[in-house]
Every structure is written in C-alpha cells, then in structure tokens.
Amino acid sequence: MTRRLIGLEELEEIAIGAAVLGTGGGGDPYVGKLWAQERIRARGAVQLVDADDLADDDLVIAAAMMGAPSVIVEKIPSGEELVAAFRAVEQACGAQAAAVMCIEAGGINSTIPFALAADLGLPVVDGDGMGRAFPEVQMVSFAAHGLSATPMAIADEHGNVTVLRSISAEWAERLGRALVVAEGGASVLAQYPIKGRDFKRTAIRGTLSLALEIGAELRRAGRQSGLAIEALTRRLGGVVIFHGKVVQLERETAGGFVRGRVVIEGLETLADSRCEVRFQNENLVAMADGSILASVPDLITLLEEESAHPVTTERLRFGMRVYVLALPCASLWREKLGLAKAGPRCFGLDLDYVPFEQRLAAR
Amino acid sequence: MSLRIGVDIGGTNTDAVLVNSADHVVAKAKMPTTLDVVSGIRAALAEVLTPAPQEPVVAAMLGTTQCTNAVVERQGLRSVAIVRLGAPATAAVPPFADWPDDLRQAISGHVALVRGGHDFTGQELSPLGEDDIRRAAATAAEEGMPIAIVGVFSAVNPEHERRAAEICAQEAGDGHSISISSMIGSIGFLERENATILNAALTEVARLATTSFEAAVRSACGATTCYFTQNDGTLMALDYARRYPSLMLASGPANSMRGGAYLSGVANGLVVDVGGTTTDIGILVNGFPREAPFVVDIGGVRTNFRMPDVVSLPLGGGTVVRQDGSRVAVGPDSVGYRLTQEGLAFGGGQTTFTDVVLSLGRAELDVPVPRPALEHNLAEQAYRVALELLERGVQRMRPSADPMTGIGVGGGSVLLPECLDGNIEVVRPNDYAVANAIGAAISEVSGSVDRIVAIGARAIEAVHEEVRQEAIAQAVAAGARPAAVRIVLWEEIPIAYLPGNAVRLRAKAAGPLAHAR
Numbered sequence: 001m002t003r004r005l006i007g008l009e010e011l012e013e014i015a016i017g018a019a020v021l022g023t024g025g026g027g028d029p030y031v032g033k034l035w036a037q038e039r040i041r042a043r044g045a046v047q048l049v050d051a052d053d054l055a056d057d058d059l060v061i062a063a064a065m066m067g068a069p070s071v072i073v074e075k076i077p078s079g080e081e082l083v084a085a086f087r088a089v090e091q092a093c094g095a096q097a098a099a100v101m102c103i104e105a106g107g108i109n110s111t112i113p114f115a116l117a118a119d120l121g122l123p124v125v126d127g128d129g130m131g132r133a134f135p136e137v138q139m140v141s142f143a144a145h146g147l148s149a150t151p152m153a154i155a156d157e158h159g160n161v162t163v164l165r166s167i168s169a170e171w172a173e174r175l176g177r178a179l180v181v182a183e184g185g186a187s188v189l190a191q192y193p194i195k196g197r198d199f200k201r202t203a204i205r206g207t208l209s210l211a212l213e214i215g216a217e218l219r220r221a222g223r224q225s226g227l228a229i230e231a232l233t234r235r236l237g238g239v240v241i242f243h244g245k246v247v248q249l250e251r252e253t254a255g256g257f258v259r260g261r262v263v264i265e266g267l268e269t270l271a272d273s274r275c276e277v278r279f280q281n282e283n284l285v286a287m288a289d290g291s292i293l294a295s296v297p298d299l300i301t302l303l304e305e306e307s308a309h310p311v312t313t314e315r316l317r318f319g320m321r322v323y324v325l326a327l328p329c330a331s332l333w334r335e336k337l338g339l340a341k342a343g344p345r346c347f348g349l350d351l352d353y354v355p356f357e358q359r360l361a362a363r
Numbered sequence: 364m365s366l367r368i369g370v371d372i373g374g375t376n377t378d379a380v381l382v383n384s385a386d387h388v389v390a391k392a393k394m395p396t397t398l399d400v401v402s403g404i405r406a407a408l409a410e411v412l413t414p415a416p417q418e419p420v421v422a423a424m425l426g427t428t429q430c431t432n433a434v435v436e437r438q439g440l441r442s443v444a445i446v447r448l449g450a451p452a453t454a455a456v457p458p459f460a461d462w463p464d465d466l467r468q469a470i471s472g473h474v475a476l477v478r479g480g481h482d483f484t485g486q487e488l489s490p491l492g493e494d495d496i497r498r499a500a501a502t503a504a505e506e507g508m509p510i511a512i513v514g515v516f517s518a519v520n521p522e523h524e525r526r527a528a529e530i531c532a533q534e535a536g537d538g539h540s541i542s543i544s545s546m547i548g549s550i551g552f553l554e555r556e557n558a559t560i561l562n563a564a565l566t567e568v569a570r571l572a573t574t575s576f577e578a579a580v581r582s583a584c585g586a587t588t589c590y591f592t593q594n595d596g597t598l599m600a601l602d603y604a605r606r607y608p609s610l611m612l613a614s615g616p617a618n619s620m621r622g623g624a625y626l627s628g629v630a631n632g633l634v635v636d637v638g639g640t641t642t643d644i645g646i647l648v649n650g651f652p653r654e655a656p657f658v659v660d661i662g663g664v665r666t667n668f669r670m671p672d673v674v675s676l677p678l679g680g681g682t683v684v685r686q687d688g689s690r691v692a693v694g695p696d697s698v699g700y701r702l703t704q705e706g707l708a709f710g711g712g713q714t715t716f717t718d719v720v721l722s723l724g725r726a727e728l729d730v731p732v733p734r735p736a737l738e739h740n741l742a743e744q745a746y747r748v749a750l751e752l753l754e755r756g757v758q759r760m761r762p763s764a765d766p767m768t769g770i771g772v773g774g775g776s777v778l779l780p781e782c783l784d785g786n787i788e789v790v791r792p793n794d795y796a797v798a799n800a801i802g803a804a805i806s807e808v809s810g811s812v813d814r815i816v817a818i819g820a821r822a823i824e825a826v827h828e829e830v831r832q833e834a835i836a837q838a839v840a841a842g843a844r845p846a847a848v849r850i851v852l853w854e855e856i857p858i859a860y861l862p863g864n865a866v867r868l869r870a871k872a873a874g875p876l877a878h879a880r
Contacts, residue, residue, distance in 0.1 A: 031456065031553070034456045034460045034461055034553070035455040035456050037460075038455065038456055038457065038460060039455075068483075068865075070550065070815075071483055073550070073551050073552060073553070074483070074515060074516050074518075074550055074551065074552045075449070075452050075453070075480075075482065075483075075488075075515050075516065075552070076449075076452060076453040076454075076455055076456050076515075076552055076553070077452065077453075077454075077455045078450075078451035078452055078453070078454040078455060079454055079455035080451065080454075115455065157451050157452040157488075158451075158488075158489070184482035184483060184484075184488070185482065185483045245758065247763075247764055318761070318762055318763060319758045319759045319760065319761055320759065321758075321759075
C-alpha cells in the first residue's frame with residue numbers, strides 16, 4: 001500500500017512528466033497545474049493512493065477537460081463546473097465516489113483531477129485509462145475492456161450540466177464533442193464511473209506516480225540532458241531512436257485536428273540519416289530512411305536537446321535540436337483488444353503495429 | 364528638407380543619429396548611458412546637433428530599455444487594480460498565480476472578477492457587469508491605482524474590454540491610466556493578463572521617461588514631435604507610449620534589426636548584433652523582426668507580449684578567453700565596455716575574443732591597433748569554440764537551410780566571419796555601430812490584428828481580406844501615410860479540436876509617418 005501527498009512541488013513535477021507522456025499533444029498541462037495548485041493552496045495537499053487501497057465496491061469517477069486546449073488557455077474554468085459534473089455523475093449512479101480518477105496521464109488531463117480532489121477532499125487513485133495522451137473518449141483501457149463511459153456529465157462555467165447515457169464510448173465521444181463545441185469549444189466532464197474492482201482490473205496503473213518520477217528526474221538533471229535521458233530510458237524502458245535538428249515542418253488543421261510532419265536531420269553518427277515524425281495532435285509514427293522506427297500506440301516524444309524537456313508539436317520549430325524518444329505503451333495497447341481502440345489504423349495509418357523494440361532489433 | 368533624430372538607450376551606450384529626409388545619416392554619436400539616463404541623452408543629442416543643422420528637426424524617435432530595467436529590477440512599479448471580464452469563468456486561476464513573490468507584492472492591488480467576455484466565435488459569454496466595473500474603478504481611483512482590464516477571448520472580440528475602459532474612464536477620470544489586454548497581448552488568457560498588469564504597473568516609469576526625453580529633445584532642438592519605438596520595430600506617439608509602455612520592452616533588438624535592414628537594403632535575412640558582452644541574433648521578415656512564437660519571460664513572469672524573436676549568446680568583443688587545462692574556455696564573462704582598456708590589443712592584460720580574431724588576422728578594427736601576440740593554437744581553438752557557439756545560435760534562428768544574407772551590426776560585428784553556417788554570407792553595412800539608433804530614426808508606424816476565426820460558412824479569402832484591411836486601417840489611424848501602408852506580416856495558425864477548421868490569423872500593416880518627412 002502506497003500513499004503519497006501531492007502538494008505544490010509534486011504538481012510541478014507531474015506537469016513535466018505528463019508532457020513526456022503527452023507524446024507531443026495532450027494540451028499544455030500549465031493551466032491545469034495552476035488550477036490544481038490554487039486548490040491545494042486553499043484546501044491542502046491531495047493523497048495519491050494505490051489502486052489496492054480501493055475497496056472492490058468503491059466508486060471512482062474520472063475528471064477531465066474535453067475540447068480544444070487552445071480554448072482552455074483562454075476561457076479558464078471557474079472550478080465550480082467540475083464539481084457540478086462530478087456530483088451529477090454520482091447522482092446518476094446513486095452513490096458517492098471514494099476517489100477521483102485520471103483518464104489521461106499525458107497532457108493537461110493529468111493535473112485536473114488534483115484540482116477536483118482538493119476541492120472535494122477525496123484522494124486521487126494512481127493510474128489512468130491511457131498511460132499517455134490519446135485524442136478520443138473511446139481510446140481508454142476501460143472502454144477496451146467493455147466498461148461504459150457513461151453516465152457522463154459535461155458542464156460549463158455558466159452552470160449548464162448535461163448528463164449523457166450512450167450505447168458506446170464512441171457515441172459518448174461523438175455526442176460529447178458536439179456539446180462541447182456548443183458550449184464554446186472546451187468544457188469539463190466527469191466520466192467512466194467504475195467500481196474499485198474494475199479499476200484494479202482495467203486501469204493502467206501507477207501512471208501518475210510515474211509522471212511524478214519523470215518530472216522529478218528531469219528537474220534533478222537540470223541542464224544535464226544526458227543524465228535526464230539516461231534516467232528516462234532506464235526507468236521507462238525507452239530508447240532514443242534519433243537525434244538531430246529540425247529541417248522541415250508542416251502543420252495544417254483538418255477535421256478539427258492539427259496534422260503534420262516534422263523532418264529531423266541526423267547529427268553526429270546519424271549525420272547521413274533523416275527521421276520523419278508524423279503527428280495528429282499527438283506524434284503517431286517515426287520513420288527513418290524508408291523504414292518505420294516506432295508507431296502509435298507506442299509513445300513517441302521529442303525532447304529538446306539542451307534541457308531534455310519535452311516539446312509539443314505546436315512548439316516545434318525549424319533548427320531546434322531534439323532527441324526522438326520511443327517509449328513502450330501499456331501492454332493493453334499491444335493486445336488485440338487495445339489495438340482495436342487505439343492501433344495505427346484508428347488514426348488512419350495504413351500499417352500494422354509492431355512494438356518498436358522489435359522494429360529496432362530487426363534493423 | 365527636414366531632419367529626424369534617432370536615439371537608442373542601451374545598458375552601456377546611448378547612441379544618437381541625425382538623418383535627413385532621404386534617410387541618410389548626417390551625424391552620429393555614441394555616449395555612455397548615465398545613471399539618470401537623461402544626461403546621457405542630452406550629451407548624445409548635443410553631439411549630433413553640433414554644429415547646428417540648417418534644417419529643422421521635425422521628429423525625434425527614442426528606443427529605451429528603461430521599462431525592461433524597471434521590471435527586472437522591480438523599480439518604480441505601481442500597484443495595479445485588475446478588472447477581469449469573464450465571471451464565473453477564469454475563477455479557477457486568479458491573477459498573479461505564477462508570479463515571483465517580490466514582484467507580486469510590488470504590484471498586487473485589487474482584483475475584481477466581473478461578468479463579461481466572449482467565446483472563441485466572438486459571442487458574449489454573459490452581459491457585461493457594468494455596475495461591478497464602476498465599483499472597481501471607483502476603488503482604483505481612490506487608491507490611485509492604474510487599471511488593467513482583461514476579458515476572455517478579447518483577441519477575438521474586444522467589445523467588452525473597450526466598454527469597460529469607457530466606464531472606468533468615466534468613473535476614475537480621463538487622465539487615469541487604463542490598460543486593455545486586447546491592445547497588448549494575444550491568445551492565452553493568463554499570459555495576456557500578466558502582460559497587461561505589467562503594462563499598467565509601468566505607466567509611472569513611462570510617464571517619467573517620456574517627459575524627461577521630451578524635455579531633453581525640446582531644449583536641444585525646439586518644437587519637435589517625439590516618438591517611441593516599440594518592440595516590433597515600429598513607432599508610437601508619446602501619449603500612446605505612456606498608455607502602452609510594455610510595448611517598449613525589448614525595443615533595442617528590434618531597432619538594431621530595423622537599422623540593419625535599412626542600412627544593408629536586405630529585407631529578409633539574419634541580423635547578428637555583436638556587442639561587448641553578448642551577441643543577439645534575429646531574423647528579418649519583410650524588413651521587420653520575426654516575432655517570438657511563444658510565451659516570453661519578463662522578470663520571471665510569463666507573458667505573451669509580441670517580442671522580437673532573438674537568441675542572445677554570451678559572446679561579444681570583450682568576452683574573456685582563457686586556457687582551462689587542455690581546453691580553451693570562451694566566456695561567458697566579459698570585460699564589456701572596458702575592452703578598450705583591458706583587452707590585450709589595447710595594451711591591457713585580458714585576452715578577449717577581439718584579441719583572438721585580431722591575432723588570427725581575421726579582422727581589423729576601424730581604428731587600427733597592433734596585432735596581439737597570442738599562441739596560435741590557443742587562438743585557433745578559441746575561435747573554433749566561439750564560431751561553434753555562434754553557428755548553433757544561427758541554426759536555431761534560421762528559417763530554412765536555404766542560403767540567406769547575414770547582416771552584421773553593433774560595434775563587435777567586425778569580428779564576424781564572412782560566412783556563417785555554410786551558406787550565410789555576412790555583410791557589414793556602413794554605420795553598423797549605430798544601427799540601433801538608425802533603426803529608431805527610420806521607424807514606421809503599424810497596426811496589427813490577431814484573431815481566431817472559424818472558416819467554414821464564409822469564403823476564406825473574404826475573411827483574410829477583412830483582417831488585412833483592419834490592420835491597414837489601424838496603421839493609418841496610428842499616423843501612417845495611407846498610400847504607403849503595406850502588409851508586413853501575415854500568419855495563419857491552425858487550432859486543434861475546434862469545428863469549421865478554426866485558424867488564428869495575424870496581420871500587421873506598416874507605413875512611414877505621414878507628417879515627418
């Protein structure tokens with residue numbers, strides 16, 4: 001049994017780690033971090049508890065934002081709406097939650113559960129539904145295991161609360177997305193009310209303490225990026241698959257996503273190589289010299305050379321020197337069940353998933 | 364014929380130039396920046412105005428670091444009353460959430476979170492809370508606090524901010540300092556709020572600086588219109604500078620780049636400004652500095668001021684070079700302006716980057732000095748280290764691998780090689796040492812628009828044209844000659860997860876002053 005207190009400093013670290021797990025997308029954790037820090041200042045630190053601390057019948061509910069990160073950075077929530085959404089799901093379930101859950105350990109949704117948990121005096125349970133960032137409601141371990149995303153409540157700052165019951169997570173995504181647009185492009189929500197026993201069975205566990213650890217390592221390493229990268233690869237089983245400088249960058253919006261690609265020209269031993277990373281909000285696939293190095297659902301994260309801090313796709317620019325880091329995704333995503341929800345084909349990529357370790361070994 | 368004066372106040376030197384209506388430099392001066400600033404300005408003005416010119420001086424343009432210094436040193440800042448339009452939205456993160464404690468204590472005044480603001484389509488979030496604004500303004504007036512107004516999505520629709528400013532002016536009186544965020548920053552509520560708060564806090568510093576500059580100019584050259592340079596390389600009138608002092612932050616590098624563009628005739632290139640302690644590298648796009656794309660840290664505060672995109676390297680003419688075991692260390696310490704006393708070539712005892720370049724015979728100074736005798740290996744190694752640093756900086760800034768022109772400005776630019784990073788040919792124009800003051804003297808006025816639009820129902824070309832026309836109209840309103848205004852910046856940035864392919868459009872128009880030639 002592990003319990004850990006999450007205070008102001010820990011949130012700094014979670015935010016950095018969450019950007020690594022955000023694989024180039026997921027939204028900047030900054031606003032969520034400040035929100036959570038504000039609530040922790042007012043109400044005290046939040047307990048991060050292990051899944052094993054949950055009783056089998058405990059109810060846990062995920063808290064998150066849905067919509068455009070670029071709207072959240074402008075129309076910052078009031079804070080009340082998240083409480084309202086959470087209470088609405090409790091009411092729909094006819095039970096009180098024992099803990100707040102994180103749906104997405106990568107990006108802004110890593111920090112939001114802590115803001116709510118501080119307000120409600122509830123713990124946050126260590127783990128999430130992705131182990132990284134994904135763009136859609138159904139790309140979640142709970143959904144892959146057949147658990148329902150609903151009743152799901154979406155709330156805005158005006159006080160509007162909508163409770164949805166959908167026939168599938170895909171429908172929850174479709175209906176929720178439409179509602180969020182009507183509410184101004186970004187709203188908060190509570191979703192995936194599940195039992196403690198189901199969390200233990202289906203969650204990707206330990207991912208919040210992992211984000212915390214990654215952030216702490218990166219902070220500790222300071223500007224010694226070599227140390228930081230060594231710690232990351234050791235702790236996460238990751239591999240630096242490329243090192244170079246950005247020589248080409250294309251970005252466009254299509255269907256509500258930012259799609260594009262970045263071409264990185266190799267440095268030092270890789271001087272004759274080029275690596276191309278394609279993204280759709282998150283990084284999807286990394287290729288070099290005509291062959292694939294890594295693909296979604298494995299994590300592909302670009303780290304700035306000097307600081308080893310993660311770079312989101314929107315911050316990429318010509319001339320930036322980066323490491324391309326591949327990290328193994330949660331084992332669920334490598335199985336048939338997970339690949340059906342979040343495999344390469346779910347992102348419109350015409351390729352079969354092969355774990356990056358196997359791809360590298362075959363080279 | 365008429366004349367204009369450009370003045371650039373840097374940390375070390377105050378430079379001044381006198382230019383004629385054909386933009387030719389008639390006289391130039393470089394004086395040490397003084398503690399009180401204004402006596403340095405007087406000395407520089409006296410130098411360029413001696414002997415007295417035959418033609419009248421119709422305009423004086425000043426670029427100053429005083430606002431930057433005030434924030435960094437926490438000097439002369441005022442407490443600010445903040446009026447946020449958006450309630451109940453934004454309550455989750457109050458103002459000053461991520462500020463350094465000392466700066467927060469220096470500036471934090473009152474906070475009023477009132478109803479109002481817009482969504483990303485420009486629709487009202489809620490009707491404006493006019494009574495609450497009135498009350499907040501009354502409190503601010505009582506306590507003599509400048510007011511900062513920031514509304515949700517004011518970059519999409521500034522309506523509520525403008526109305527709130529009217530109400531505050533009614534309540535607090537016409538002369539009261541009121542800053543509205545849509546005039547200062549772009550998308551990103553907290554960063555824009557921070558920028559607006561800093562702007563408000565700087566109004567007293569700006570009032571003093573502009574008043575003393577105007578007095579110095581008036582006493583040196585009679586009735587002359589004074590302008591201040593902004594950090595985008597364009598001008599603002601005196602009353603505007605008093606209202607928007609934050610636009611003067613980092614105007615120095617912008618002036619150097621504009622001066623470099625003008626002197627070299629290169630509109631798209633890379634500017635390398637080599638001083639005594641640092642080298643600033645920036646990019647010219649259509650004759651203007653490229654803007655920094657993300658948040659800008661000012662004195663420990665995250666802002667989204669539009670600032671010139673500059674990388675500052677710890678390498679200048681006075682940078683100290685020393686043998687460190689088997690390797691050679693270059694900087695980061697520098698003898699700075701004492702180079703001409705302490706450098707080897709000048710008879711001093713310190714080996715500097717200037718000595719390295721001179722000893723290798725790679726450059727000569729305008730005022731010849733004997734070639735310093737340095738051990739060749741040491742010099743070669745030091746030069747390689749410095750060049751590596753310089754080229755890394757260049758690589759971070761250059762927009763593509765295509766060949767481009769490098770423009771060397773600043774006193775230390777004689778030390779630059781003829782070619783950087785493989786295919787950047789370096790030119791060093793006449794008057795390179797006072798490029799910053801020239802940049803101020805030849806500045807233009809501008810107008811800009813930064814807006815998120817959902818393109819779908821409307822033709823994309825119509826939306827683009829509307830945004831361009833608005834920027835042009837703003838430039839004309841700011842004093843540009845209508846016939847000479849053109850679009851100098853155009854950007855389209857995609858935004859994720861919004862319907863109708865939402866994009867952020869940014870346009871800037873600029874043109875020469877209508878009345879100054």
